[in-house]
Amino acid sequence: MAGRTDQLESTVDGVLETIMEKFHGHDSTSFDYDTSSSSIKSNMYRAFGREKPPFADGKSASDVFMWRDKKVSACVLGVATAIWVLFELLEYHLLTFACHVIIFSLSIFFLWSNTSTLMNKSPPQIPELALSEDIVLRIASALTIEINGVIEISRDIASGRDLKKFLAAIVFLWVLSIVGSCCSFLTLFYICFVFLHTVPVLFEKYEDQVHSFAETAESEIKKQYAFFDAKVLSKIPRRPLKEKKVA
Template sequence: MSTLHAILGGGKVADIMLWKDKKSAGAILFGFTTLWFFLQVREYQFVSLLCDTLMLTMTLGLLWCKFAGRILNRMPREINIQLPESTCIYFIGTINWFLLKLSEITSGKDFKLFFVALAGLYMMSTIGTYISSWNLIYTVILAVGTLPALYARYETQVDTIVARCISGVKRLYELFQVKILDKIPRHRKSN
């Protein structure tokens, strides 16, 4: 059985999700909490927030480049912000995987999967009418950022509870099948 760290990829992302790299995990959580605060609580518009953040970053970068040498008696390093090519390839690969799955679902080869996907999207649409999109995104990010670490810490207790829940759901389904599904008349083919 592989560990949770290996299941999460075993690299820096797994370290962040399991809070082994506390500084990065805290910074990411703080950043998303700040973003959620401005967009949801303060009702700041996304485009305005993005532009104001870029203006502030550019101004601080200019001040650093012009005055760091005078104040700290050293030459500032050149600012070079680029995404690694591997990151871009990963995101494009993820989008392609999603589009491939979407085309497989809509092809009609597996009607059960098609209806499960429709039901899931309908449930998410219904939830979306009652919950703000920013709150939902923040809740998902908060869950992804904290639940793996909590699971790693309390793995045996969580597994015990989940096993009880699964057996309870199986008992409910068996009861549903006996009380309702088995009483539905079936059309039998005649030869």
């Protein structure tokens, strides 16, 4: 009886070991497959060194720009278009517009309150508006970080350490000056705003094609820069570096 029990236990142990071996083997296979697929994805070219889709952090601004809530995005774009038409096409001045809006609002509330009093009704409750100190500090902190970043980049370019950054900055500012001479600041701001509502969506939709084109463009730019460096930059005479005196 004891022999049969030992034999049964050994058989059960053998079956369990076989099942565990198959399970671990399947696990390692799937792990290898995941690793290989992830390595392939990591080796793919990503434009601008990006590893995740643009505006993929789930913030409210990204939801507007990516048209995840079409009603809100359409309203924001409509308001921006109305402001551009009002101030640019109709040539309405900002101070005049602000004064007219305040006059109209105060008149409506004043008439509403007096009419309600005459009709023995409760006057409208005007909400108390106050600017939160936390919001002001956040805006100031964000602006400080951005301005300091621009100053740091400008100092790095002006120091002459990176010729590529210097040429890129010159070309960008030159193009920006040409665009600024062709249109007003409000029109330029509106164009950038429209781009923010269209380019990220198209980029997310045609992401693979953009990465392929960016890879080709980057290799071509590097080739042209190497040619320019060999033909022009390398022939510019430079002052030889002074040897340090050994004490």
